[in-house]
Amino acid sequence: MPDGFMYPIDQQVWRPLIALPGMDGPDAAQRPVRIVGRLADGVTLGQARSELATILSASPVPEGDRTRQTVVQPLNEAYVGPPTDTAPMMMLAAVMIVLLIACSHAASLMLARSAARAREMSMRAALGASRMRIVRQLLVESVLLALVAGLIGGGLAWMGARAFAAETVGFGMPYWIRFTFDLRLVTYLAVLSAGAGIAFGLLPALHLSHTNLTTVINQGGRSGMAGKRAGRMATFLLVGELALAVILLASAGALVQSAASVYRSDQALDLARLWEMRVALPEPQYASADQRRAFYRARDERLAASPGLESAALAGSPPFNAAESRDVILDNTTRGNVRVVPIGDRYFETLGLKLVRGSDLEHVATAGGAATALVNERFVARYFQDVDPIGREVSLNATTEGAPHDRFTVVGIAPPLRHQPASGHTPVIYVPYASQPGKVASVLVRGRPEQFADVLRQEVRRLDADLPLFNLQSLEHVSSGSRFLPRMMSLVFSIVAVIATLLSALGLYSITAYATTQRTQKVGVRMALGARRAQIGWLFLKRALVPVGIGLALGLAGAQAAGAVLHGLLVEARANSPIDLLAVSALLVAVSIAATLAPARRAARLDPVAALRQD
Numbered sequence: 131m132p133d134g135f136m137y138p139i140d141q142q143v144w145r146p147l148i149a150l151p152g153m154d155g156p157d158a159a160q161r162p163v164r165i166v167g168r169l170a171d172g173v174t175l176g177q178a179r180s181e182l183a184t185i186l187s188a189s190p191v192p193e194g195d196r197t198r199q200t201v202v203q204p205l206n207e208a209y210v211g212p213p214t215d216t217a218p219m220m221m222l223a224a225v226m227i228v229l230l231i232a233c234s235h236a237a238s239l240m241l242a243r244s245a246a247r248a249r250e251m252s253m254r255a256a257l258g259a260s261r262m263r264i265v266r267q268l269l270v271e272s273v274l275l276a277l278v279a280g281l282i283g284g285g286l287a288w289m290g291a292r293a294f295a296a297e298t299v300g301f302g303m304p305y306w307i308r309f310t311f312d313l314r315l316v317t318y319l320a321v322l323s324a325g326a327g328i329a330f331g332l333l334p335a336l337h338l339s340h341t342n343l344t345t346v347i348n349q350g351g352r353s354g355m356a357g358k359r360a361g362r363m364a365t366f367l368l369v370g371e372l373a374l375a376v377i378l379l380a381s382a383g384a385l386v387q388s389a390a391s392v393y394r395s396d397q398a399l400d401l402a403r404l405w406e407m408r409v410a411l412p413e414p415q416y417a418s419a420d421q422r423r424a425f426y427r428a429r430d431e432r433l434a435a436s437p438g439l440e441s442a443a444l445a446g447s448p449p450f451n452a453a454e455s456r457d458v459i460l461d462n463t464t465r466g467n468v469r470v471v472p473i474g475d476r477y478f479e480t481l482g483l484k485l486v487r488g489s490d491l492e493h494v495a496t497a498g499g500a501a502t503a504l505v506n507e508r509f510v511a512r513y514f515q516d517v518d519p520i521g522r523e524v525s526l527n528a529t530t531e532g533a534p535h536d537r538f539t540v541v542g543i544a545p546p547l548r549h550q551p552a553s554g555h556t557p558v559i560y561v562p563y564a565s566q567p568g569k570v571a572s573v574l575v576r577g578r579p580e581q582f583a584d585v586l587r588q589e590v591r592r593l594d595a596d597l598p599l600f601n602l603q604s605l606e607h608v609s610s611g612s613r614f615l616p617r618m619m620s621l622v623f624s625i626v627a628v629i630a631t632l633l634s635a636l637g638l639y640s641i642t643a644y645a646t647t648q649r650t651q652k653v654g655v656r657m658a659l660g661a662r663r664a665q666i667g668w669l670f671l672k673r674a675l676v677p678v679g680i681g682l683a684l685g686l687a688g689a690q691a692a693g694a695v696l697h698g699l700l701v702e703a704r705a706n707s708p709i710d711l712l713a714v715s716a717l718l719v720a721v722s723i724a725a726t727l728a729p730a731r732r733a734a735r736l737d738p739v740a741a742l743r744q745d
Contacts, residue, residue: 136305138209166205178202210307216699217615220381221622227378228626228633229322231371233330235637238364238371240272240334265335272331273324280323284316298614333363368637369681372718375630376685379714381692382623384705389620391702392613395548395555396450400482400576401606406448407573407586408601415594422567428593430474430563433573438585440577444474444563448572449481449605450612453549458513458559459525459535465513468557469549470526472566478544480574488520488542491562501565503538509557510543519543524559536565551612554701573599616701631718634681635725642674642726674726675719682715689714 136142147163169178179202186200207213251264288311295309416422426444433442447453453469478485491502503524510519520542525535538561546555563571575582579602587599693705 134305139305164208175202175204206307216695217619220695220699221619224378224381224623224626227374228630229326231374231630231633233326234367234371235633235640236272236275236330237333238367238637239640240331241337241364241367243334265332268335269328269331272335273327276323276327276330277320280319280326283323284311284319287311287319294618297618337363364641365677368634368641369677369684371630371634371637372678372681372722373684373688375627375634376682376714376718377688377692378623378627378630379717380685380689380706380711381696382620382627383710383714384693384696384700384703385616385620385623387710388700388703389613389616392548392552392554392616395546395702396609396613398483398546399449399605399609401604401609403576403578404481404605405575405577405579405582406601406603406605406608407575407583407599408570409573409590409597409599410570411597413569416569419567422569423564425593426474426563426567426571429590432589432592433586434475436585436589439575439582441476441480442573442575442582442586443477443480444472445477445572445574446470446472446563446566446568447549448574448608449547449549450551450609451549452551453558456529457527458557459527460513460522464527466557468509468526468559470566471549471558471560472563472568473560474563477560477574480576481547482576483545483547486543486545488540490542491560501536501538501562502541503562504542504544504560505540506544506555506558506560507546508555509559512557526559526561536561538565548612552615552701574605616699619699631721634718635721638674638678638722639725639728641677642670642730668730670730671723671726674730675722678719678722682718685718686711686715 137144165182167178169175179200182200182202203212213219254264255261291309291311298309411422411425416425430444433439433444436442453471455467456470457464458466458468473491475491478490485504486507488504491504505514505519505524513519513524514522519540522540523537524540525537528535538559544558544560547558548555549558550556573586575586583599583602590597590599689706689711696705
């Protein structure tokens with residue numbers, strides 16, 4: 131294959147399916163098969179599903195194969211999930227909210243500007259311009275403005291896409307996924323920009339098209355009903371901006387706390403000095419569990435006796451990766467789903483962790499026919515709330531039909547350790563590797579690769595010269611990759627929340643400045659009648675804080691609904707806690723006061739004589 135081709139993700143060697151061990155035996159019917167095909171033009175997924183089901187039902191295959199269920203889905207969805215998953219939809223919703231705030235802000239500015247253009251539009255109408263022609267002219271102006279903004283935004287998005295692509299390198303992203311700008315994306319941005327221009331330009335255009343020359347001349351072009359109506363519209367839009375900003379700030383705060391919680395839990399390990407390598411035992415040399423058990427026992431003994439290793443241990447899967455999930459049975463009742471991690475001797479010692487309570491697996495002999503096991507604190511909190519778990523028996527459902535359940539006696543409580551990507555601590559049971567000898571095992575090592583890599587390979591070659599160690603990587607890299615989704619979501623929401631807050635502050639500033647301009651003569655009258663500068667400043671500040679209060683109330687209500695949607699994405703964090711909402715409210719009020727101080731102070735410093743003489 132050509133250089134760079136890896137399918138489906140990082141594979142570089144392919145063999146005929148029938149040549150694989152066991153594909154022509156009795157267990158072949160139990161193996162899932164993935165078929166990759168290219169749909170013909172005009173064929174839908176539904177048609178492909180029905181056609182494939184018909185082919186399989188009519189094929190001369192064993193009865194076991196006919197009972198298989200067929201799932202047809204796009205290739206991207208098979209490896210990275212559907213685009214309708216909660217995470218991408220929430221990020222898209224956040225970006226659309228910011229776009230809505232930006233359109234609202236632009237509409238507010240154009241409404242404020244409409245007072246200055248009222249005479250121009252009324253004059254055009256008096257000279258014969260129809261209302262539709264005036265609306266069309268104003269929409270052309272707003273669409274041109276939006277297209278220029280879209281061009282600048284497209285350049286920023288291009289740089290952001292490159293940074294995002296660089297961030298995903300090494301995290302198992304399929305090779306066919308490319309973060310590039312193509313014609314479809316450029317067309318989408320152009321249509322989005324034009325639509326945004328119409329969205330924020332339509333309301334001001336309709337407002338200005340209602341202007342009347344006689345009314346404008348009689349009102350002096352400033353403080354009449356047209357100006358008041360524009361001010362009310364702008365205030366209404368500002369309330370919406372502030373409410374949406376509160377929702378984004380509250381959501382961003384919860385997601386940042388969630389990502390920070392996952393990061394802090396991983397930092398309990400000295401990740402810089404922890405590494406992982408893997409070994410796979412092929413068939414038929416290691417077809418039986420006894421053969422694999424003997425190999426792992428011999429390898430574990432060599433790891434313990436090797437002078438070149440600081441500390442090493444076996445594991446079914448490394449921390450932060452998805453461990454096997456099985457049903458746990460207590461008192462002959464299935465209680466729920468737990469993560470099962472087979473481990474060898476010195477597992478927690480290698481990771482630099484100590485047991486919370488009890489004894490390690492290697493220090494306790496098998497008792498009563500059941501192997502020993504460790505459970506973590508989350509397991510205890512869920513299944514042993516009021517009893518001491520030490521000495522209790524737990525069972526795991528059998529992995530093959532008809533086999534007896536695997537029984538274990540709890541001998542200790544393990545420290546917190548994550549065994550699931552993009553998630554917090556889940557109930558975990560650690561079992562001896564000898565009881566669950568899988569075909570693929572991880573070797574966890576403490577130290578530096580230049581010191582232990584060759585030693586490990588030599589030890590494995592002494593046991594089996596044909597077995598390679600592969601996939602050497604640091605646990606720091608594994609941890610970073612497993613935290614990619616919460617980290618990316620918190621970053622996206624933080625950026626859009628900051629943008630939304632700044633836009634809302636600019637909108638508040640614009641509304642206050644607009645109100646100051648509209649009420650210049652009234653301010654002059656008040657000051658001429660003895661009003662102090664502090665009273666004038668407080669008057670404008672108070673009026674500006676009214677929409678802030680309304681927007682804050684609406685935003686807090688919306689944040690409750692957004693928190694319910696975000697709940698499934700949060701790890702060790704609570705959406706919309708009273709402290710978080712109080713902090714968001716305080717931040718928005720502080721930003722709002724800062725945005726209104728400048729125009730309020732400007733109004734307080736007006737010269738009464740100059741204000742009274744102004745048109």
